[in-house]
Amino acid sequence: MRYSGFLTLMSLWLAEDSQASAAMSTTNLLSILSRGNWSTGTVLSAPGSTDFTDATARWDVYRPPNYAAALSIHSEQDLITAVKLSTANNISFLATGGRHGYSITFGNLQNGLALDLSPLDTVAVDAAAGTLTIGPGVTFGDVMDPVYEAGYQIQTGTCTCVEMIGATIGGGIGRLQGTYGLVIDGLLSARVVTAAGEVLEVSENFNADLFWGIRGAGANLGILTSATYQLHPLTGNYTSIDLIFPASRNVTYFTALENFNTSAHWAIETEILYNADINGPEIIASYVYEGDQEEALKLLAPILDVGPSFINVTEVPWNELSAIAAFATDAEVCENGSIYDIYGVNLRTLTAATWIETEGQSSSVVFESWANEAVVAVADEKTAYPWRDTTTYVMLQFVWSTSDSSVEAPSIAMAQKVRDTLIETSGYDDLAVYVNYANGDEALEEMYGARKLPRLAELKKKYDPSNVFRYSNPLPTAYS
Structure with missing residues (x-):
């Protein structure tokens, strides 16, 4: 693990009284996170450092979340550790890959922990099976050349810079949906870290209830560490x-x-x-x-x-x-x-x-x-x-x-x-x-949609009863 932000912390300790509480929050947060047995490459950073800026930079800065520290995740196990440490110590956090979301509900997170998933950027095309497997740091632009070179195409959003999994879990609209459906319609399976820090394989055959929920309301139910999609043969220009x-x-x-x-x-x-x-x-x-x-x-x-x-x-x-x-x-x-x-x-x-x-x-x-x-x-x-x-x-x-x-x-x-x-x-x-x-x-x-909410509330209660994932248009744990 690398640590970034020592000089920033020193300057915060010397800051005026109005900033003292933010400094203490950062200090405590870094102290707790230092207990994690992090992989080589995972970066813990504090405000003011380049690593922190890179881990929290957003497309839209209107009513944004505010962070006291950031952790750039290098492995699925590190994410599990981060979620468990955060929930055990009542640390509010937000996990993001591309950071293109713009709901004002993100701004409800103040002095929290940024879990930066952008380093998890693996792209794997199985040409024989006609599938694509990616990590949460992968953008639409990242998959286009590898998929095309393998002789395939896939439905995507319109902008290349948007994180693919982030767009997927809300539905995933785009130019090819008339031919192939929404991006969620191409999702075959995923690995999901729950609020309890468990990793679940989800598909039509495994944990099918959660697989149903992440295809439209996924930001409320867990953090996807990988996703596998169905590809389609190229059709021409x-x-x-x-x-x-x-x-x-x-x-x-x-x-x-x-x-x-x-x-x-x-x-x-x-x-x-x-x-x-x-x-x-x-x-x-x-x-x-x-x-x-x-x-x-x-x-x-x-x-x-x-x-x-x-x-x-x-x-x-x-x-x-x-x-x-x-x-x-x-x-x-x-x-x-x-x-x-x-x-x-x-x-x-x-x-x-x-x-x-x-x-x-x-x-x-x-x-x-x-x-x-x-x-x-x-x-x-x-x-x-x-x-x-x-x-x-x-x-x-x-x-x-x-x-x-x-x-x-x-x-x-x-x-x-x-x-x-x-x-x-x-x-x-x-x-x-x-x-x-x-x-x-x-x-x-x-x-x-009113007809979906009763089932979504049941899933929220089952997989996130403490409402850990509450900063992206949050769902309730009960609905009538």
């Missing part, structure tokens, strides 16, 4: 078509989109945003088709007839799709350290009037209209994920600089207003939200 429409075409465009045939082969992302160069809103769209360019453009004629002011068409292999699609902004949007106050809304029905009404009312409004044929083909009771009939996932993004907190309250008020507008024509009776897109202010039923 994809066509990425990026379009820009002036705001004046909003009615025509959204009407055409409402009537567009979004078959299993299409993944459509439309964003309404403010463009400072033109001092007004504009519409940008990313269309991805599972097939060649000629066929894609022929099918896209109703959208192209609207008259985009910009068009870019690229045919790409599967492993380059995330990096190239959506104006090749993947690297840009993956940068850490920005403020994102995000609200999600699921739509079961597509209504042009609703899209038009949201225009210009936030920093950006993203509509992800992923085909869902393979998603709804999976029986609803098979997994904890509750929203298989969703056709469009909406993300309201409010962004501001750290020096301009004056916009926070107006942004929240606007977000709630726009969200209420979207609910009215969503096709659901009330708010439904993909839990990975949840702001954290939603009701349990709005994230997990």
Whole structure:
């Protein structure tokens, strides 16, 4: 084990009285954790050190968790030790890999322990079996080349920097879900460290109840140390078509989109945003088709007839799709350290009037209209994920600089207003939200679905009765 942060601790001990309690918390935490028999490579660090910064850096810094120490985990056994030490000593902790979650509930952790899982980054492709096994530090981008080179592809999220297991346990939506289903639908098995520090193998045949629960509410039930997925043979290239429409075409465009045939082969992302160069809103769209360019453009004629002011068409292999699609902004949007106050809304029905009404009312409004044929083909009771009939996932993004907190309250008020507008024509009776897109202010039923909650509460009581895993849109241990 390496230890980082001695100088930081010395400076904390000499700090003013207002910081003394934080120093004592860090001191006590490091004292307790030093009892662990850690593997070579595991790093214990304190605030102010480079190791601590690396172990806690986040994509979104809006209402973030606060840590008194960090432990970068090098082995499954080290994770087990960390969980047991933490629970035995009443230490609050949060285990993360990519740290791309943005629920405000993460901010409920203050002066806690960061369990950094990013060193657990193994990627293993079994070409003969057609499976992929990964650790919790692996991102979507990490798997694409190894999977592709073995002659396979797999459903993923849209951004390469997002941790794959973290996205999976909330459901895992993405461009290929129309063909292969959600990412959880490709999950074959996993290893889960429970609140008691036990390691359980979970699958359809082993601990099937927990396997059901982690596929939609996994952040509440344990820490996955590995996950195995089903791969799919490569099908050929994809066509990425990026379009820009002036705001004046909003009615025509959204009407055409409402009537567009979004078959299993299409993944459509439309964003309404403010463009400072033109001092007004504009519409940008990313269309991805599972097939060649000629066929894609022929099918896209109703959208192209609207008259985009910009068009870019690229045919790409599967492993380059995330990096190239959506104006090749993947690297840009993956940068850490920005403020994102995000609200999600699921739509079961597509209504042009609703899209038009949201225009210009936030920093950006993203509509992800992923085909869902393979998603709804999976029986609803098979997994904890509750929203298989969703056709469009909406993300309201409010962004501001750290020096301009004056916009926070107006942004929240606007977000709630726009969200209420979207609910009215969503096709659901009330708010439904993909839990990975949840702001954290939603009701349990709005994230997990009322019909799933009784069973989820039973699982929470069985596997986490003390509510150790309580910082990611927490579940109760009882529900009626």
